[in-house]
Amino acid sequence: MRYLPKSPAERDQMLAAIGAQSIDDLFSSIPERFRLRESLNLPGPYSEAEVIQYFQERAKEGSVGYTSFLGAGVYNHLRSVVTDTIIQRGEFLTSYTPYQAEISQGTLQAIFEFQTLMCQLTGQEVANASMWDGSTATTEAVLMAERITRRRRVLVARSLHPEYRDVLRTYAKNSGLHVEEVPFGADGTLEQKALESAIRDDVAAVVVQSPNFFGVIEQVPALANIGHSSGALLVVAVTEGVSLGLVRPPAEADIVALEGQSFGLAPSYGGPFVGVISTHEKFVRQMPGRLAGQAADSHGRRGFVLTLAAREQHIRREKATSNICTNQALCALAATVHLALLGKEGLREMAAQNLSKAHFAMNALVKVPGVRRAFEGAFFNEFTIVLPRSVETVNQQLLHEKFVGPLSLGSFYPELTDHALVCVTETTTRTEIERFVSALGRSLGRN
Amino acid sequence: MSDKITKASRHVSQNEGLIFEKSSPGKRAFDLPPLDVPAADPAEALGANHRSEGVAGFPEVSEIEALRHFTRLSTWNYAIDLGMYPLGSCTMKYNPRVNEFVARLDGIATEHPLQPEVLSQGCLKIMRLLEKCLLAITGMDALTLQPAAGAQGELTGLLLIRAYLESQGDARKKVLIPDSAHGTNPATAVIAGYQVENIKSDSHGQIDAEKLRELVTEDVAALMITNPSTLGIFEQRISDIAAILHAKGALLYMDGANMNALAGVARPGDFGVDVMHLNLHKTFSTPHGGGGPGAGPVTMKKILEPFRPVPVLVEKAGGELTLEQDRPHSIGRVKAFSGNFGVLVRALAYILAYGPGIRQATEDAVLNANYIRKHLEGVFALPYSLPSMHEVVFSDAIQKQNGVNTMDIAKRLIDYGFHPYTTAFPLIVPGALMIEPTESESKEECDLFIEAMRAIAAEAASDPDIVKHAPHTTRIGRLDEVTAARKPILRWSQGRK
Structure with a gap:
């Protein structure tokens, strides 16, 4: 087997050195009746060429050749080949969590740069590296708010990504959190009156997404005021990081839970992505996840170490702030390289292209007879439209013309049948x- | 540098500041194609939500500077690609490059998790085949691929147990965890809403089955066991342990972190485990990447199957695969979308390369650990003498007599060209040296490691200071972690060095 570096003779020499008669001797501690005598029923062994062929065949069953208008938490963006070149360097790819700082400075400094970039983007003072994704980061942000406020009620915008709400509910069920939903208003933003009447001094956190699941940008400062008036923390989830190149950061939030997929990570059928929590310095000891900090050696040379580990499971065990151990480090590195390449101007230009193309598409779509915009609130690169027919039927027809149409909202929101979430990025x-708009027109024109 | 060190010699590495310190306004490393629609006015489109300036402090560098920056940083890391990385419990094995290649194919990396299922059959088939392989390897009945990492797999497993027990009328209160367990086990039990009761290992480092019998009351939901334990020792009374739990209606959870000792040799499903997670980034070779991403699939017995997280992958009549959302007994979702799919792809590529030959990998891993144990026994103290499987745990008791501890030895190992082993874990061994070579090391590399460890032991006796102040050959020495934690600096700021 090509991955195993031993010849039969070497195996024999090693067994002899140990004083074992056969390899079976080394497994003698497993009770005889549990030792497998037959080979496992597994496909393979495959040569490298056969492995590639298997996956190429699966890849052919995918969406290559289609133009997609899907977003909803996973976005298509341009990526430089430099990013992938860097993260495939063995020194990054095949290293472990940087516990041994002296021979892990590359990873540690990159993490420190990642934390800095995330703070700059989100308008917060400290950021961790990293959480599993945006959905678990949002949930961890809520658990963190519970620890800080010692309160148990959580008010969650109904316009938070439905799968994020599902994850939060799974975690909340057994931690004594009471999760209540706050509705959205006619313009697609959170209904502030409903929030005002729901909020009391037992609320740990108000949770909103901005831009929200419908693409609409929330009024973060106003929501922070409402939350803070009752001593609740404002948690802002961001699923589309590129928006932060143009949209003002949620600086008034107490905790930001960011999904970093838009920063150089492929959609990859839903993962691996990278979640981040950023917050105020005063809350850092309640934060989950890894943190790299600046330090010096005895000669005063600057270096970086994992720090504030007293929050973490390997030190605190059942009293830890979270159970997270393995995180998404290589994805965080990809995001760091990607953002360093984009830089200040590149990110701004990418955001501006998203804004322009999405607005161009929206203006064209609402000219199709029967199509209208669902919400008037400001949007970045996603917006919701209402169709005169079932979205599923229309999408079925669009598929024949090689379009992956917009996301049907009806399965997530029974009150939004015939609503569709359109995403347009710089890659479209x-x-x-224009072809999509006319295909949609043709589809709606049919009976 | 001493000439007695065979594996490593010194070489020059480049200095490099932070990316922010290299920034100069107006430089850029990325160009977009020209905008082909009329430009929207951000102030008009976004109103008061408009960020009028770019992101303050963001770096501005050229492509060559960015590439060199990260390449230079990379040279400051140790990696499996450079040599043995014997971190116990972490299973740092070779990460086959073909796995990286296939995970990046168009049609795999490009797929959107919410796209129509008719276009997702390729991705779903990959998941289906991986499911079948993992079930065959663990001897279980059902599984979920959704959890993002081992710790989330643990949580999923405990939530399955809770849901099952609730369906029997009582979720119960406690989870038992041996004192040798990973820290994630107790941290996870708390999130699942359970009280943790730590149980003491016996003098052989095993679970005391008689004592366990007393501890398992009607309040106990489960025992979380790691098998082989973190000492690298198989729990010989595993089926008795399972029987004790089952007799009281409690379940047996297995932390699969050490599955590299069992794959192809024995199946947890056969020895009484009800539910377990796998770390695909350990046993199944997906790269650790400096701390992730991983994936933590959970395999289970039939009784837990109705409670699996949604969506559940099912095969429709006619063979079409679909993700089923409507499962009334499900514990719910633990992560958005379909798990860390890209990691699943790599794990399947690994399994396909071996096929049933995965047993040979397990055998070689156990062979390496025992070879190292044989050559270091007596040089280092062995606190538990039962047979080792894929890893061996020594203690620093002998070297302590000269004031040298496990961390010192670990740091000195760096000078000898190796990554340290795991230090100070498991907690039941004071001053532990936890060594897991994996199957990826040749006899030659194992011999070099043994030579290095013996040389360090000799230094600890003759010249303990050289060990206590190690490493001597790295870019930086030991960092002041106390000050770093007391006055944390967690981001770069303009004007601070």
């Missing part, structure tokens, strides 16, 4: 948008 060309 004007021609594709």
Whole structure:
């Protein structure tokens, strides 16, 4: 087997050195009746070429050749080949969590840079590296708010990503948290009156997403005021990080839970992505996850170490702030490289292109007879439209014309049948948008 | 540098500041294609939500500077690609490069988790085949691929147990955890809403079955066991342990972190385990990447199957695969979308490369650990003498007499060209040296490691200071972690060095 570096003779020499008669001797501590005598029923062994062939065949069953208008927490963005070149360097790819700082400075400094970039983007003072994804980061942010406020009620915007709400509910069920939903208003933003009447001094956190699941940007400062007036913390989830190149950061939030997939990570059928929590310095000891900090050696040379580990499971066990251990480090590195490449101007330009293309698409779509915009609130690169027919039927027809149509909201929101969430990023060309708009028109024109 | 060190010699590495310190306004490393639609005015489109300036402090560098920056940083890391990385419990094995290649194919990396299922059959088939392989390896009945890492797998497993017990009328209060367990076990039990009761290992480092019988009351939901334990020792009374729990209606959870000792040799499903997680980034070779991403699939017996997280992958009549959302007994979702799919792809590529030959990998891993044990026994103290499987745990008791502890030895190992072993874990061994070579090491590399460990032991006796102040050959020495934690600096700021 090509991955195993031993010849039969070497195996024999090693067994002899140990004083074992056969390899079976080394497994003698497993009771005889549990030792497998037959080979496992597994496909393989495959040569490298056969492995590649298997996956190429699966890849052919995918969406290559289709133009997609899906977003909803997973976005198509341009990525430089430099990012992938860097994260495939063995020194990054095949290293462990940097507990041994002296031979892990590459990873540690990159984490420190990641934390800095995340603070700059989200307008917060400290950021961790990292959480599993945006959904678990949002949940961990709520658990963190519970620890800080010692309160148990959580008010969650109904316009938070439905799968994020599901994850939060799974975790909340056994930790004594009471999760209540706050509705959205006619413009698609959180209904502030409903929040005002629901909030009391037993609320740990108000949780909103911005831009929210419908693409609409929330009024973060106003929501922070309402939350803070009762001593609740405001948690803001961000699923589309590129928005932060143009949209003002949620600086008034107490905790930001960011999904970093938009920063150089492929959609990859839903993961691996990278979650981040950023917050105020005063809350850092209640934060979950890894943190790299600056330190010095005895000669005064600057270096970086994992720090504040007293929060973590390997030190605190049942009293830890979270059970997270393995995180998404390589994805965080990809995001760091990607953002360093984009830089200040590149991120701004990418955001501006998303804004322009999404607005161009929206303006064209609402000219199709029967199509209207669902919410008037400001949006970045996603928006919701209402179709005169079932979204599923329309999408079925669009699929024949090689379009993956917008996300049907009806399965997530029974009150939003015929609503569709359209996403347009810098990767979608004007021609594709125009072809899509006319295909949609043709589809709606049919009986 | 001493000439007695065979594996490593010194070489020059480049200095490099933070990316922010290299920044100069107006430089950029990335160009977009020109905008092909009319430009929207951000102030008009976004109103008061408009960020008028770019992100303050963001770096501005050219492509070559960015590439060199991260390449230079990379040279400051140790890695499996450079040599043995004997971190006990972490299973640092070779990460096959073909796995990286296939995970990046168009049609795999490009797929959107919410796209129509008719376009997702390739991805779903990958998941289906991986499910079948993992069930065959663990001897279980059902599984979920959703958990993002081992710790989330643990949580999923405990929530399955809770849901099952609730369906029997009582979720119960406590989870038993041996004192040798990973820290994630107790941390997870608390999130699942259970009280943790730690149980003491016996003098052989095993679970005392008689004592366990007393501890398992009607309040106990489960025992979380790691098998082989973190000492690298198989729990010989595992089926008695399972029987004790089952007799009281409690379940047996297995932390699968050490599955690299069992794959192809024995199946947890056969020895009484009800539910377990696997760390695909350990046993199944997906890269650790400096701390992730991983994946923590959970395999289980039939009684837990109705409670699996949604969505559940099912095969429709006619063979089409679908993700079923409507499962009334499900514990719910633990993560958005379909798990860390890209990690699942790599794990399947690994399994396909071995096929049933995965047993040979397990055998070689156990062979390496025992070879190292044989050559270091007596040089280092062995606190528990039962047979080792994939890893061996020594203590620093002998070297302590000269004031040298496990951390010192670990740091000195760096000078000899190796990554340290795991220090100070498991907690039941004072001054532990936890060594897991994995199957990826040749006899030659094992011999070099043994030579290095013996040389360090000799230094600890003759010249303890050289060990206590190690490493001597790295870019930086031991960092002041106390000050770093007391006055944390967690981000770069303009003007601070």
